[in-house]
Amino acid sequence: MSAVLLDHITKTYDNGKVLAVDDVSLQVAEGELFGLIGPDGAGKTSLFRILTTLLLPDKGQAAVRGYDCAKDYKIIRSKIGYMPGKFSLYQDLTVKENLDFFATLFGSSITENYALIKDIYEQIKPFNDRRAGKLSGGMKQKLALCCALIHKPEVLFLDEPTTGVDVVSRKEFWEMLRQLKQQGITIVVSTPYMDEAMLCERIALIQGGKIMSVDTPAAIMAQFPVKLYAIKADNIYRLLTALRTNPTVESSYAFGEYIHITLHENATIAGLQQQMQREGHTNVAAKPIQPGVEDSFIRLMNQA
Template sequence: MKAAEIHNIHKSYDEVKALGGISMQVEKGEIFGLIGPDGAGKTSLIRILTTLLYPDQGQASIFGMDTIRDFKGIRKIAGYMPGRFSLYQDLSVEENLNFYASIFGTTVSENYHLIKDIYQQIEPFKKRLAGRLSGGMKQKLALSCALIHKPDILFLDEPTTGVDAVSRKEFWEILKNLEEVGITIIVSTPYMDEAELCDRVALMQEGQLLDVDTPANIIGKYDHELYAVESRELHQLIKDLRSFDKTVSAFPFGDTVHLATQEKLRRKELQKFLEEKGHEGIAVQSIEPGIEDCFMNLMRKQNDE
Protein backbone atom coordinates (compact mmCIF):
# COMPACT_ATOMS: atom_id res chain seq x y z
CA MET A 1 0.00 0.00 0.00
CA LYS A 2 1.22 3.49 -0.83
CA ALA A 3 1.48 6.10 1.91
CA ALA A 4 -0.32 8.55 -0.33
CA GLU A 5 -1.98 8.16 -3.69
CA ILE A 6 -3.01 11.31 -5.44
CA HIS A 7 -5.01 11.12 -8.59
CA ASN A 8 -5.80 14.07 -10.86
CA ILE A 9 -6.48 16.59 -8.11
CA HIS A 10 -7.96 19.93 -9.12
CA LYS A 11 -8.58 22.82 -6.75
CA SER A 12 -9.61 26.42 -7.39
CA TYR A 13 -10.43 29.31 -5.09
CA ASP A 14 -13.01 31.43 -6.85
CA GLU A 15 -11.16 32.45 -10.01
CA VAL A 16 -7.70 31.41 -8.88
CA LYS A 17 -6.57 27.96 -9.89
CA ALA A 18 -4.41 26.45 -7.15
CA LEU A 19 -4.02 22.88 -8.42
CA GLY A 20 -4.56 21.83 -12.01
CA GLY A 21 -4.62 18.06 -12.17
CA ILE A 22 -1.92 16.70 -9.89
CA SER A 23 -1.19 12.97 -9.75
CA MET A 24 1.58 11.30 -7.77
CA GLN A 25 2.33 8.57 -5.29
CA VAL A 26 4.26 8.65 -2.05
CA GLU A 27 5.96 5.48 -0.86
CA LYS A 28 5.74 4.30 2.69
CA GLY A 29 8.64 5.43 4.87
CA GLU A 30 10.15 8.03 2.58
CA ILE A 31 10.75 11.74 2.94
CA PHE A 32 8.80 13.22 0.08
CA GLY A 33 9.38 16.86 -0.77
CA LEU A 34 6.94 19.21 -2.43
CA ILE A 35 9.24 21.79 -3.94
CA GLY A 36 8.09 25.01 -5.50
CA PRO A 37 7.84 28.76 -5.07
CA ASP A 38 4.97 30.54 -3.32
CA GLY A 39 1.72 29.99 -5.14
CA ALA A 40 2.76 26.61 -6.53
CA GLY A 41 -0.14 24.91 -4.73
CA LYS A 42 1.88 23.13 -2.03
CA THR A 43 -0.30 24.24 0.88
CA SER A 44 -3.51 23.42 -0.98
CA LEU A 45 -2.25 19.92 -1.73
CA ILE A 46 -1.21 19.33 1.88
CA ARG A 47 -4.56 20.59 3.13
CA ILE A 48 -6.39 18.24 0.79
CA LEU A 49 -4.26 15.34 2.00
CA THR A 50 -4.85 16.25 5.65
CA THR A 51 -8.62 16.26 4.97
CA LEU A 52 -8.90 19.98 5.62
CA LEU A 53 -10.03 20.84 2.09
CA TYR A 54 -12.17 19.10 -0.49
CA PRO A 55 -10.61 18.75 -3.92
CA ASP A 56 -12.82 20.09 -6.74
CA GLN A 57 -11.98 17.02 -8.77
CA GLY A 58 -9.93 13.87 -8.37
CA GLN A 59 -9.24 11.56 -5.43
CA ALA A 60 -6.53 11.18 -2.88
CA SER A 61 -5.96 8.53 -0.27
CA ILE A 62 -3.64 8.13 2.70
CA PHE A 63 -2.71 4.52 3.47
CA GLY A 64 -5.70 3.48 1.40
CA MET A 65 -8.13 5.78 3.24
CA ASP A 66 -10.00 8.22 1.07
CA THR A 67 -9.50 11.84 2.13
CA ILE A 68 -13.20 12.58 1.83
CA ARG A 69 -14.97 9.43 2.99
CA ASP A 70 -12.47 8.15 5.55
CA PHE A 71 -11.32 11.49 6.90
CA LYS A 72 -11.81 10.34 10.47
CA GLY A 73 -9.39 7.46 9.97
CA ILE A 74 -6.79 9.76 8.47
CA ARG A 75 -7.11 12.24 11.31
CA LYS A 76 -6.14 9.47 13.73
CA ILE A 77 -2.86 8.57 12.02
CA ALA A 78 -1.71 11.88 10.55
CA GLY A 79 0.48 14.49 12.15
CA TYR A 80 0.25 17.97 10.73
CA MET A 81 2.34 21.08 11.18
CA PRO A 82 0.68 24.02 9.40
CA GLY A 83 2.73 26.64 7.65
CA ARG A 84 1.79 29.36 10.08
CA PHE A 85 2.82 28.83 13.70
CA SER A 86 -0.47 27.78 15.16
CA LEU A 87 -0.02 26.63 18.69
CA TYR A 88 -1.56 28.42 21.62
CA GLN A 89 0.64 31.42 22.28
CA ASP A 90 -0.82 31.96 25.72
CA LEU A 91 -0.05 28.44 26.86
CA SER A 92 3.41 27.36 27.94
CA VAL A 93 5.58 24.93 25.98
CA GLU A 94 4.70 22.12 28.34
CA GLU A 95 0.97 22.90 28.33
CA ASN A 96 0.82 22.94 24.54
CA LEU A 97 2.52 19.57 24.34
CA ASN A 98 0.31 18.03 27.01
CA PHE A 99 -2.78 19.40 25.32
CA TYR A 100 -1.96 17.93 21.93
CA ALA A 101 -1.02 14.63 23.52
CA SER A 102 -4.33 14.42 25.35
CA ILE A 103 -6.57 15.31 22.43
CA PHE A 104 -5.04 12.39 20.57
CA GLY A 105 -5.72 10.22 23.59
CA THR A 106 -2.10 9.70 24.55
CA THR A 107 0.40 11.11 27.01
CA VAL A 108 3.72 12.84 26.62
CA SER A 109 5.59 10.14 28.50
CA GLU A 110 4.20 7.39 26.25
CA ASN A 111 5.81 8.73 23.10
CA TYR A 112 8.58 10.74 24.66
CA HIS A 113 11.22 8.69 22.83
CA LEU A 114 9.95 10.05 19.53
CA ILE A 115 10.36 13.68 20.39
CA LYS A 116 13.22 13.35 22.84
CA ASP A 117 15.91 14.73 20.52
CA ILE A 118 13.81 17.72 19.57
CA TYR A 119 12.11 18.41 22.83
CA GLN A 120 15.30 18.27 24.89
CA GLN A 121 16.43 21.43 23.13
CA ILE A 122 13.39 23.38 24.24
CA GLU A 123 12.82 21.64 27.55
CA PRO A 124 14.79 24.27 29.52
CA PHE A 125 12.07 26.72 28.44
CA LYS A 126 9.10 24.47 29.13
CA LYS A 127 7.49 26.98 31.47
CA ARG A 128 7.75 29.77 28.93
CA LEU A 129 4.68 30.81 26.97
CA ALA A 130 4.81 29.59 23.38
CA GLY A 131 4.28 33.13 22.09
CA ARG A 132 7.61 34.20 23.63
CA LEU A 133 9.75 31.54 21.95
CA SER A 134 12.19 32.29 19.14
CA GLY A 135 11.36 31.17 15.60
CA GLY A 136 13.52 28.05 15.72
CA MET A 137 12.13 26.99 19.09
CA LYS A 138 8.55 27.57 18.00
CA GLN A 139 9.14 25.29 15.06
CA LYS A 140 10.64 22.59 17.27
CA LEU A 141 7.67 22.82 19.61
CA ALA A 142 5.25 22.62 16.70
CA LEU A 143 7.03 19.54 15.41
CA SER A 144 6.95 17.97 18.87
CA CYS A 145 3.20 18.62 19.06
CA ALA A 146 2.65 17.13 15.61
CA LEU A 147 4.64 14.05 16.59
CA ILE A 148 3.42 13.41 20.10
CA HIS A 149 0.74 10.94 19.06
CA LYS A 150 3.19 8.85 17.00
CA PRO A 151 1.63 9.47 13.60
CA ASP A 152 2.22 7.09 10.71
CA ILE A 153 2.49 9.97 8.33
CA LEU A 154 3.66 13.48 8.99
CA PHE A 155 2.68 16.54 6.93
CA LEU A 156 4.93 19.56 7.25
CA ASP A 157 3.93 22.72 5.44
CA GLU A 158 6.99 24.89 4.88
CA PRO A 159 8.49 24.02 8.26
CA THR A 160 11.76 25.86 7.58
CA THR A 161 10.40 29.11 6.21
CA GLY A 162 11.61 32.00 8.31
CA VAL A 163 14.04 29.85 10.29
CA ASP A 164 17.78 30.53 10.47
CA ALA A 165 20.26 28.37 8.55
CA VAL A 166 21.54 26.47 11.61
CA SER A 167 18.04 25.60 12.79
CA ARG A 168 17.12 24.51 9.29
CA LYS A 169 20.02 22.11 9.18
CA GLU A 170 19.11 20.71 12.59
CA PHE A 171 15.54 20.35 11.52
CA TRP A 172 16.44 18.20 8.54
CA GLU A 173 18.61 16.01 10.74
CA ILE A 174 15.57 15.48 12.93
CA LEU A 175 13.49 14.52 9.91
CA LYS A 176 16.12 11.97 8.87
CA ASN A 177 15.90 10.42 12.34
CA LEU A 178 12.12 10.24 12.11
CA GLU A 179 12.41 8.48 8.79
CA GLU A 180 14.43 5.80 10.52
CA VAL A 181 11.58 5.23 12.98
CA GLY A 182 9.39 4.50 9.95
CA ILE A 183 7.33 7.65 9.75
CA THR A 184 6.44 8.75 6.24
CA ILE A 185 7.08 12.45 5.84
CA ILE A 186 5.55 14.78 3.26
CA VAL A 187 7.25 18.14 3.50
CA SER A 188 6.84 21.26 1.42
CA THR A 189 9.53 23.87 1.00
CA PRO A 190 10.34 26.80 -1.25
CA TYR A 191 14.09 26.21 -0.68
CA MET A 192 15.53 24.27 -3.58
CA ASP A 193 18.65 23.29 -1.63
CA GLU A 194 16.44 21.29 0.75
CA ALA A 195 15.18 19.16 -2.12
CA GLU A 196 18.41 17.17 -2.11
CA LEU A 197 17.71 16.09 1.47
CA CYS A 198 14.48 14.36 0.41
CA ASP A 199 14.25 10.80 -0.89
CA ARG A 200 11.97 11.89 -3.68
CA VAL A 201 10.62 15.25 -4.67
CA ALA A 202 7.74 16.68 -6.65
CA LEU A 203 8.65 19.91 -8.40
CA MET A 204 5.58 22.13 -8.53
CA GLN A 205 4.86 25.35 -10.33
CA GLU A 206 1.53 27.21 -10.53
CA GLY A 207 -0.54 24.17 -9.65
CA GLN A 208 1.24 21.94 -12.16
CA LEU A 209 3.64 19.10 -11.55
CA LEU A 210 6.95 19.61 -13.36
CA ASP A 211 8.50 16.28 -12.37
CA VAL A 212 8.43 13.64 -9.62
CA ASP A 213 11.63 11.69 -9.02
CA THR A 214 14.62 11.27 -6.76
CA PRO A 215 16.82 14.37 -6.63
CA ALA A 216 19.65 12.46 -8.30
CA ASN A 217 17.47 11.36 -11.20
CA ILE A 218 16.12 14.83 -11.67
CA ILE A 219 19.63 16.18 -11.87
CA GLY A 220 20.62 13.33 -14.18
CA LYS A 221 17.89 14.29 -16.59
CA TYR A 222 19.36 17.76 -17.01
CA ASP A 223 20.06 18.09 -20.73
CA HIS A 224 22.19 21.22 -21.04
CA GLU A 225 25.69 22.39 -20.33
CA LEU A 226 25.89 24.64 -17.31
CA TYR A 227 28.33 27.42 -16.47
CA ALA A 228 28.67 29.80 -13.61
CA VAL A 229 29.59 33.19 -15.01
CA GLU A 230 30.83 36.16 -13.02
CA SER A 231 31.48 39.79 -13.79
CA ARG A 232 31.35 43.13 -11.98
CA GLU A 233 28.01 44.13 -13.51
CA LEU A 234 25.65 41.33 -12.62
CA HIS A 235 22.55 42.94 -14.04
CA GLN A 236 24.15 43.83 -17.36
CA LEU A 237 25.75 40.38 -17.45
CA ILE A 238 22.36 38.62 -17.42
CA LYS A 239 21.10 40.87 -20.15
CA ASP A 240 24.17 40.29 -22.32
CA LEU A 241 24.26 36.54 -21.73
CA ARG A 242 20.65 36.29 -22.82
CA SER A 243 21.61 37.89 -26.12
CA PHE A 244 24.44 35.37 -26.63
CA ASP A 245 23.46 33.11 -29.54
CA LYS A 246 24.25 29.79 -27.80
CA THR A 247 22.34 30.61 -24.62
CA VAL A 248 19.35 28.55 -23.60
CA SER A 249 18.80 30.43 -20.35
CA ALA A 250 20.61 32.70 -17.93
CA PHE A 251 19.47 33.17 -14.34
CA PRO A 252 21.04 34.96 -11.42
CA PHE A 253 22.28 32.61 -8.72
CA GLY A 254 23.75 34.43 -5.77
CA ASP A 255 26.69 36.51 -7.04
CA THR A 256 26.95 34.56 -10.27
CA VAL A 257 24.83 33.85 -13.30
CA HIS A 258 24.00 30.28 -14.24
CA LEU A 259 24.23 30.00 -17.96
CA ALA A 260 22.70 27.00 -19.70
CA THR A 261 23.75 26.23 -23.25
CA GLN A 262 22.76 23.62 -25.79
CA GLU A 263 26.34 22.49 -26.46
CA LYS A 264 29.72 22.67 -24.81
CA LEU A 265 31.25 26.14 -25.00
CA ARG A 266 34.79 27.06 -25.56
CA ARG A 267 35.51 29.32 -22.67
CA LYS A 268 37.51 31.73 -24.82
CA GLU A 269 34.57 32.32 -27.07
CA LEU A 270 32.36 33.44 -24.21
CA GLN A 271 35.16 35.47 -22.68
CA LYS A 272 35.65 37.31 -25.92
CA PHE A 273 31.94 37.95 -26.31
CA LEU A 274 31.70 39.43 -22.84
CA GLU A 275 34.85 41.54 -23.19
CA GLU A 276 33.41 43.06 -26.33
CA LYS A 277 30.36 44.00 -24.29
CA GLY A 278 32.70 45.80 -21.91
CA HIS A 279 32.58 43.45 -18.88
CA GLU A 280 35.43 43.32 -16.38
CA GLY A 281 36.47 40.65 -13.89
CA ILE A 282 35.02 37.89 -15.99
CA ALA A 283 35.13 34.32 -14.65
CA VAL A 284 33.56 31.32 -16.34
CA GLN A 285 33.39 27.90 -14.72
CA SER A 286 31.73 24.71 -15.85
CA ILE A 287 29.48 23.36 -13.08
CA GLU A 288 27.17 20.48 -12.22
CA PRO A 289 23.48 21.39 -12.13
CA GLY A 290 21.56 21.58 -8.84
CA ILE A 291 17.85 21.09 -8.28
CA GLU A 292 17.22 24.78 -8.80
CA ASP A 293 18.81 24.64 -12.25
CA CYS A 294 16.64 21.65 -13.09
CA PHE A 295 13.59 23.45 -11.76
CA MET A 296 14.29 26.53 -13.87
CA ASN A 297 14.88 24.36 -16.89
CA LEU A 298 11.64 22.41 -16.44
CA MET A 299 9.73 25.61 -15.78
CA ARG A 300 11.09 27.18 -18.96
CA LYS A 301 10.18 24.10 -20.97
CA GLN A 302 6.65 24.13 -19.58
CA ASN A 303 6.22 27.79 -20.40
CA ASP A 304 7.44 27.16 -23.95
CA GLU A 305 4.82 24.51 -24.51
Protein backbone atom coordinates in the same frame (compact mmCIF):
# COMPACT_ATOMS: atom_id res chain seq x y z
CA MET B 1 0.60 0.08 -0.78
CA SER B 2 1.91 3.62 -0.95
CA ALA B 3 1.78 5.86 2.11
CA VAL B 4 0.31 8.73 0.15
CA LEU B 5 -1.52 8.62 -3.14
CA LEU B 6 -2.80 11.48 -5.25
CA ASP B 7 -4.67 10.50 -8.37
CA HIS B 8 -5.61 13.27 -10.85
CA ILE B 9 -6.42 15.75 -8.11
CA THR B 10 -7.91 19.09 -9.12
CA LYS B 11 -8.93 21.80 -6.69
CA THR B 12 -10.44 25.19 -7.40
CA TYR B 13 -11.60 28.04 -5.18
CA ASP B 14 -14.22 30.77 -5.59
CA ASN B 15 -16.57 28.59 -7.62
CA GLY B 16 -13.92 27.45 -10.03
CA LYS B 17 -12.43 30.87 -10.66
CA VAL B 18 -9.09 30.15 -9.01
CA LEU B 19 -7.32 26.98 -10.04
CA ALA B 20 -5.11 25.95 -7.13
CA VAL B 21 -4.25 22.37 -8.01
CA ASP B 22 -4.34 21.20 -11.61
CA ASP B 23 -4.59 17.46 -12.24
CA VAL B 24 -1.88 16.36 -9.83
CA SER B 25 -0.91 12.70 -9.47
CA LEU B 26 1.89 11.34 -7.33
CA GLN B 27 2.76 8.64 -4.85
CA VAL B 28 4.86 8.61 -1.72
CA ALA B 29 6.29 5.29 -0.58
CA GLU B 30 6.23 4.01 3.00
CA GLY B 31 9.00 5.50 5.11
CA GLU B 32 9.98 8.03 2.49
CA LEU B 33 11.06 11.63 3.12
CA PHE B 34 9.25 13.37 0.32
CA GLY B 35 9.52 17.05 -0.59
CA LEU B 36 7.02 19.29 -2.36
CA ILE B 37 9.18 22.06 -3.76
CA GLY B 38 7.63 25.23 -5.07
CA PRO B 39 7.04 28.93 -4.45
CA ASP B 40 4.12 30.46 -2.57
CA GLY B 41 0.88 29.98 -4.41
CA ALA B 42 2.06 26.86 -6.22
CA GLY B 43 -0.66 24.74 -4.60
CA LYS B 44 1.37 23.06 -1.86
CA THR B 45 -0.94 24.00 0.98
CA SER B 46 -4.03 22.89 -0.96
CA LEU B 47 -2.47 19.48 -1.50
CA PHE B 48 -1.65 19.21 2.21
CA ARG B 49 -5.18 20.13 3.18
CA ILE B 50 -6.60 17.55 0.82
CA LEU B 51 -4.32 14.87 2.23
CA THR B 52 -5.06 15.82 5.82
CA THR B 53 -8.81 15.54 5.03
CA LEU B 54 -9.39 19.25 5.60
CA LEU B 55 -10.47 19.89 2.03
CA LEU B 56 -12.24 17.83 -0.57
CA PRO B 57 -10.80 17.94 -4.08
CA ASP B 58 -13.04 18.92 -6.98
CA LYS B 59 -11.84 15.95 -8.95
CA GLY B 60 -9.63 12.95 -8.38
CA GLN B 61 -8.84 10.65 -5.51
CA ALA B 62 -6.53 11.02 -2.57
CA ALA B 63 -5.54 8.35 -0.09
CA VAL B 64 -3.29 8.05 2.92
CA ARG B 65 -2.07 4.56 3.82
CA GLY B 66 -4.79 3.12 1.67
CA TYR B 67 -7.62 5.05 3.34
CA ASP B 68 -9.67 7.33 1.17
CA CYS B 69 -9.34 10.99 2.17
CA ALA B 70 -13.00 11.68 1.54
CA LYS B 71 -14.69 8.62 3.02
CA ASP B 72 -12.31 7.43 5.72
CA TYR B 73 -11.36 10.80 7.07
CA LYS B 74 -11.88 9.74 10.66
CA ILE B 75 -9.38 6.90 10.38
CA ILE B 76 -6.86 9.08 8.60
CA ARG B 77 -7.13 11.74 11.27
CA SER B 78 -5.97 9.30 13.91
CA LYS B 79 -3.00 8.18 11.85
CA ILE B 80 -1.42 11.39 10.70
CA GLY B 81 0.51 14.28 12.21
CA TYR B 82 0.15 17.69 10.65
CA MET B 83 1.95 20.97 11.04
CA PRO B 84 0.12 23.65 9.04
CA GLY B 85 2.01 26.48 7.41
CA LYS B 86 0.70 29.17 9.70
CA PHE B 87 0.50 26.96 12.79
CA SER B 88 1.58 28.99 15.78
CA LEU B 89 0.41 27.04 18.84
CA TYR B 90 -1.42 28.72 21.72
CA GLN B 91 0.68 31.77 22.52
CA ASP B 92 -0.82 32.15 25.98
CA LEU B 93 -0.16 28.58 27.06
CA THR B 94 3.24 27.40 28.25
CA VAL B 95 5.38 24.90 26.40
CA LYS B 96 4.26 22.12 28.70
CA GLU B 97 0.59 23.10 28.58
CA ASN B 98 0.66 23.17 24.79
CA LEU B 99 2.27 19.78 24.61
CA ASP B 100 -0.06 18.31 27.23
CA PHE B 101 -3.09 19.66 25.46
CA PHE B 102 -2.17 18.31 22.05
CA ALA B 103 -1.14 14.97 23.56
CA THR B 104 -4.52 14.61 25.28
CA LEU B 105 -6.35 15.82 22.20
CA PHE B 106 -4.83 13.03 20.18
CA GLY B 107 -5.63 10.54 22.93
CA SER B 108 -2.04 10.16 24.05
CA SER B 109 0.27 11.60 26.69
CA ILE B 110 3.75 13.07 26.78
CA THR B 111 5.16 9.94 28.42
CA GLU B 112 3.49 7.44 26.10
CA ASN B 113 5.60 8.21 23.03
CA TYR B 114 8.39 9.99 24.79
CA ALA B 115 11.11 8.12 22.89
CA LEU B 116 9.92 9.64 19.64
CA ILE B 117 10.04 13.25 20.73
CA LYS B 118 12.84 12.93 23.26
CA ASP B 119 15.63 14.40 21.16
CA ILE B 120 13.56 17.37 20.09
CA TYR B 121 11.74 17.95 23.34
CA GLU B 122 14.89 18.00 25.45
CA GLN B 123 16.07 21.05 23.53
CA ILE B 124 13.02 23.03 24.60
CA LYS B 125 12.43 21.39 27.97
CA PRO B 126 14.37 24.08 29.87
CA PHE B 127 11.63 26.47 28.75
CA ASN B 128 8.78 24.24 29.91
CA ASP B 129 7.05 27.02 31.84
CA ARG B 130 7.57 29.72 29.28
CA ARG B 131 4.57 30.84 27.24
CA ALA B 132 4.78 29.72 23.62
CA GLY B 133 4.39 33.32 22.47
CA LYS B 134 7.69 34.18 24.12
CA LEU B 135 9.71 31.49 22.32
CA SER B 136 12.05 32.18 19.42
CA GLY B 137 11.11 31.12 15.91
CA GLY B 138 13.34 28.07 16.03
CA MET B 139 11.99 26.91 19.37
CA LYS B 140 8.39 27.44 18.34
CA GLN B 141 9.04 25.27 15.35
CA LYS B 142 10.50 22.52 17.54
CA LEU B 143 7.54 22.68 19.88
CA ALA B 144 5.16 22.53 16.93
CA LEU B 145 6.97 19.47 15.63
CA CYS B 146 6.70 17.83 19.07
CA CYS B 147 2.98 18.55 19.07
CA ALA B 148 2.61 16.98 15.64
CA LEU B 149 4.56 13.89 16.70
CA ILE B 150 3.14 13.36 20.16
CA HIS B 151 0.66 10.64 19.11
CA LYS B 152 3.22 8.72 17.05
CA PRO B 153 1.68 9.35 13.64
CA GLU B 154 2.32 7.00 10.74
CA VAL B 155 2.53 9.81 8.21
CA LEU B 156 3.76 13.29 9.04
CA PHE B 157 2.70 16.30 6.95
CA LEU B 158 4.78 19.44 7.37
CA ASP B 159 3.68 22.49 5.41
CA GLU B 160 6.59 24.91 4.99
CA PRO B 161 8.08 24.23 8.41
CA THR B 162 11.23 26.23 7.67
CA THR B 163 9.73 29.38 6.19
CA GLY B 164 10.88 32.48 8.03
CA VAL B 165 13.32 30.48 10.12
CA ASP B 166 17.04 31.26 9.96
CA VAL B 167 19.64 29.04 8.35
CA VAL B 168 20.93 27.51 11.57
CA SER B 169 17.46 26.48 12.77
CA ARG B 170 16.65 25.22 9.31
CA LYS B 171 19.67 22.92 9.31
CA GLU B 172 18.77 21.62 12.77
CA PHE B 173 15.22 21.02 11.63
CA TRP B 174 16.24 18.94 8.65
CA GLU B 175 18.52 16.94 10.88
CA MET B 176 15.52 16.17 13.10
CA LEU B 177 13.51 15.07 10.07
CA ARG B 178 16.30 12.74 9.00
CA GLN B 179 16.24 11.08 12.42
CA LEU B 180 12.47 10.75 12.39
CA LYS B 181 12.66 9.07 9.04
CA GLN B 182 14.98 6.49 10.53
CA GLN B 183 12.22 5.62 12.98
CA GLY B 184 10.05 4.61 10.04
CA ILE B 185 7.75 7.61 9.84
CA THR B 186 6.73 8.68 6.35
CA ILE B 187 7.31 12.43 6.01
CA VAL B 188 5.83 14.75 3.41
CA VAL B 189 7.32 18.22 3.67
CA SER B 190 6.94 21.33 1.56
CA THR B 191 9.38 24.18 1.14
CA PRO B 192 9.95 27.18 -1.07
CA TYR B 193 13.74 26.86 -0.55
CA MET B 194 15.25 24.96 -3.45
CA ASP B 195 18.42 24.11 -1.55
CA GLU B 196 16.38 22.04 0.90
CA ALA B 197 15.27 19.78 -1.95
CA MET B 198 18.61 18.00 -1.79
CA LEU B 199 17.76 16.81 1.72
CA CYS B 200 14.70 14.86 0.53
CA GLU B 201 14.74 11.39 -0.92
CA ARG B 202 12.30 12.23 -3.64
CA ILE B 203 10.83 15.54 -4.62
CA ALA B 204 8.00 16.98 -6.66
CA LEU B 205 8.62 20.33 -8.30
CA ILE B 206 5.35 22.21 -8.25
CA GLN B 207 4.46 25.51 -9.88
CA GLY B 208 1.10 27.06 -10.72
CA GLY B 209 -0.82 24.06 -9.37
CA LYS B 210 0.98 21.64 -11.65
CA ILE B 211 3.63 19.06 -10.91
CA MET B 212 6.53 19.71 -13.25
CA SER B 213 8.60 16.72 -12.25
CA VAL B 214 8.66 13.95 -9.62
CA ASP B 215 11.85 12.05 -8.95
CA THR B 216 14.93 11.86 -6.75
CA PRO B 217 16.85 15.13 -6.68
CA ALA B 218 19.76 13.42 -8.44
CA ALA B 219 17.55 12.11 -11.23
CA ILE B 220 15.88 15.47 -11.71
CA MET B 221 19.25 17.14 -12.01
CA ALA B 222 20.48 14.44 -14.38
CA GLN B 223 17.47 15.06 -16.60
CA PHE B 224 18.75 18.55 -17.31
CA PRO B 225 18.85 18.31 -21.09
CA VAL B 226 21.76 20.56 -22.00
CA LYS B 227 25.15 21.51 -20.72
CA LEU B 228 25.23 24.11 -17.99
CA TYR B 229 28.02 26.60 -17.41
CA ALA B 230 28.84 29.03 -14.67
CA ILE B 231 30.44 32.28 -15.73
CA LYS B 232 31.56 35.33 -13.80
CA ALA B 233 33.38 38.60 -14.24
CA ASP B 234 34.28 41.58 -12.10
CA ASN B 235 31.09 43.45 -12.85
CA ILE B 236 28.48 40.74 -12.65
CA TYR B 237 25.50 42.91 -13.50
CA ARG B 238 27.12 44.24 -16.68
CA LEU B 239 27.99 40.70 -17.65
CA LEU B 240 24.42 39.55 -17.05
CA THR B 241 23.07 42.34 -19.25
CA ALA B 242 25.54 41.46 -21.98
CA LEU B 243 24.69 37.75 -21.81
CA ARG B 244 20.97 38.43 -22.11
CA THR B 245 21.43 40.10 -25.48
CA ASN B 246 24.06 37.68 -26.71
CA PRO B 247 22.64 35.49 -29.53
CA THR B 248 24.65 32.41 -28.56
CA VAL B 249 23.25 32.35 -25.02
CA GLU B 250 20.02 30.41 -24.60
CA SER B 251 19.37 31.26 -20.94
CA SER B 252 21.19 33.16 -18.23
CA TYR B 253 20.33 33.37 -14.55
CA ALA B 254 22.27 34.82 -11.67
CA PHE B 255 23.29 32.21 -9.10
CA GLY B 256 25.24 33.73 -6.26
CA GLU B 257 28.56 35.00 -7.52
CA TYR B 258 28.15 33.21 -10.86
CA ILE B 259 25.73 33.38 -13.72
CA HIS B 260 24.41 30.03 -14.89
CA ILE B 261 24.03 29.88 -18.64
CA THR B 262 23.06 27.43 -21.32
CA LEU B 263 24.18 27.92 -24.90
CA HIS B 264 22.53 27.43 -28.25
CA GLU B 265 23.82 24.62 -30.43
CA ASN B 266 27.12 25.23 -32.20
CA ALA B 267 28.21 27.80 -29.63
CA THR B 268 31.12 27.07 -27.32
CA ILE B 269 31.80 28.39 -23.86
CA ALA B 270 35.37 29.27 -24.83
CA GLY B 271 34.08 31.36 -27.70
CA LEU B 272 31.65 33.19 -25.43
CA GLN B 273 34.34 33.79 -22.86
CA GLN B 274 36.62 35.35 -25.44
CA GLN B 275 33.83 37.47 -26.79
CA MET B 276 33.02 38.79 -23.34
CA GLN B 277 36.64 39.69 -22.79
CA ARG B 278 36.71 41.48 -26.10
CA GLU B 279 33.64 43.44 -25.06
CA GLY B 280 35.57 44.79 -22.12
CA HIS B 281 34.52 42.52 -19.25
CA THR B 282 37.43 41.89 -16.90
CA ASN B 283 38.41 38.65 -15.21
CA VAL B 284 35.90 36.55 -17.09
CA ALA B 285 35.96 32.98 -15.80
CA ALA B 286 33.73 30.13 -16.94
CA LYS B 287 33.40 26.46 -16.12
CA PRO B 288 30.98 23.63 -16.83
CA ILE B 289 28.91 22.71 -13.78
CA GLN B 290 26.41 20.14 -12.56
CA PRO B 291 22.91 21.61 -12.57
CA GLY B 292 21.18 21.96 -9.23
CA VAL B 293 17.50 21.58 -8.37
CA GLU B 294 16.98 25.29 -8.82
CA ASP B 295 18.44 25.16 -12.35
CA SER B 296 16.05 22.36 -13.17
CA PHE B 297 13.15 24.22 -11.62
CA ILE B 298 13.82 27.32 -13.69
CA ARG B 299 14.19 25.30 -16.86
CA LEU B 300 10.97 23.39 -16.26
CA MET B 301 9.18 26.61 -15.40
CA ASN B 302 10.24 28.19 -18.65
CA GLN B 303 9.17 25.16 -20.66
CA ALA B 304 5.69 25.24 -19.20
